[in-house]
Amino acid sequence: MSELATKAEKLNASDELAAKRAEFVLDDVVYLDGNSLGALPVAVPGRVEDVVRRQWGELRIRSWTEGGWWTAPERIGDRIAPLVGAAAGQVVVGDSTSVNVLKALVGAVRLARAAHGGGPARDEIVVDATTFPTDGYIAGSAARMTGCTLRPVAPSDVPGVLGDRTAAVLLNHVDYRTGRLHDLPSLTAAVHAAGAYVVWDLCHSAGALPVGLDEHGVDLAVGCTYKYLNGGPGSPAFLYVRADLQDRFDSPLPGWNSHAEPFGMREDYEPAAGALRGRVGTPDILSMLALEAALEVWDGVPVDAVRAKSLALTDFFLECVEAYVPAGGVECLTPRAHAERGSQIALRRAGAGEVMRRLIERGVVGDFRQPDVLRFGFTPLYVGFADVERAVRVLAEVLAEVPAEVPAEVPA
Numbered sequence: 001m002s003e004l005a006t007k008a009e010k011l012n013a014s015d016e017l018a019a020k021r022a023e024f025v026l027d028d029v030v031y032l033d034g035n036s037l038g039a040l041p042v043a044v045p046g047r048v049e050d051v052v053r054r055q056w057g058e059l060r061i062r063s064w065t066e067g068g069w070w071t072a073p074e075r076i077g078d079r080i081a082p083l084v085g086a087a088a089g090q091v092v093v094g095d096s097t098s099v100n101v102l103k104a105l106v107g108a109v110r111l112a113r114a115a116h117g118g119g120p121a122r123d124e125i126v127v128d129a130t131t132f133p134t135d136g137y138i139a140g141s142a143a144r145m146t147g148c149t150l151r152p153v154a155p156s157d158v159p160g161v162l163g164d165r166t167a168a169v170l171l172n173h174v175d176y177r178t179g180r181l182h183d184l185p186s187l188t189a190a191v192h193a194a195g196a197y198v199v200w201d202l203c204h205s206a207g208a209l210p211v212g213l214d215e216h217g218v219d220l221a222v223g224c225t226y227k228y229l230n231g232g233p234g235s236p237a238f239l240y241v242r243a244d245l246q247d248r249f250d251s252p253l254p255g256w257n258s259h260a261e262p263f264g265m266r267e268d269y270e271p272a273a274g275a276l277r278g279r280v281g282t283p284d285i286l287s288m289l290a291l292e293a294a295l296e297v298w299d300g301v302p303v304d305a306v307r308a309k310s311l312a313l314t315d316f317f318l319e320c321v322e323a324y325v326p327a328g329g330v331e332c333l334t335p336r337a338h339a340e341r342g343s344q345i346a347l348r349r350a351g352a353g354e355v356m357r358r359l360i361e362r363g364v365v366g367d368f369r370q371p372d373v374l375r376f377g378f379t380p381l382y383v384g385f386a387d388v389e390r391a392v393r394v395l396a397e398v399l400a401e402v403p404a405e406v407p408a409e410v411p412a
Helices: 003-013 018-023 043-066 071-083 097-115 135-148 155-161 184-193 274-278 285-298 302-326 352-361 385-401
Strands: 092-095 123-127 149-153 166-172 197-201 221-222 238-242 344-348 367-369 373-377
Touching: 003 302, 003 385, 043 149, 043 285, 071 092, 071 238, 071 274, 071 285, 097 135, 097 166, 097 197, 097 221, 097 238, 097 344, 123 135, 123 155, 135 149, 135 166, 155 166, 155 184, 166 184, 221 285, 238 274, 302 344, 302 385, 352 367, 352 373, 352 385
Parallel strands: 123 149, 123 166, 166 197, 197 221
Antiparallel strands: 092 238, 221 238, 344 373, 367 373
């Protein structure tokens, strides 16, 4: 057994979260793609069967009240709230991340304009220039809807471009491609100093590291639940609206579910109080209740412990890369400083698509981003240190097989 394999066994033996692995459906594959789709929690299949067979099949319409379907969006939101550092009553679950980004960003522009009604026009939306493409698309649409100019800026440059024209700023907590962790406290403070409102995308941080939404005074935030929260493919996203902004939050998607009197069927719209005004239409109950069951794995798990293990896993991964992969074999795109690292490692290598294909064939599952990035996500609830050592050992074998120089295509 190699020295690193022995070290992995010792680290596993002292891992306080190791027992959590048994709460997931896992085989012998090393699964390092939880930053795209989390593994299936053991409790979910039985819960979904009950929802389908008993609640839908037997209780039918009665389940809206007897099964708690109607209150699921805010009830499940309250389960997510502690994982992102929020008090109860500020998170609602429903719709996709993209839909929630639109709600939050347009809502942020409206908040800014209402707050500065007598001052300079707030007609600019600043967006993370390195953002996940959909966030950029939605930001562009929000700008057109509100008559704003869209200004893409690298997160590190955001403080320098803020001014009395800035209405809203949309930022990613963790860069989806490189795994870089952006400074949420200082960027939030900079946005507030300019009199603007900030929207944070937490898709790659919720369930992987402390966020501190309340502590840092974040205005609005969105996030998906199918990555580190393990809610299942297409599970509904969440929307956070800070408590003191809720009575002023003007959603661009008012629906009957967010009406103060949803069954009144009134022609005029009156928004509900609290986070409920972030709802739109009928909740997607099957996936929502699957998510609720999935969140049970978080019972008794401190987010700080998850973060500590995440950093230990990624540190060990980089240590194994340095030991097993010849110098220059890959380029690490993820910052090594803990304060700048999320819960993934991104490596650049020519031929990355073929490298990942072969890794998956050999039981190591990560993912590939065009044109040359290998992404490895570390979900501390079920990834262990022996998984990490095995993954890098197999990676070194595959890298030795796949040419580092990809020949140019020959014209037809």
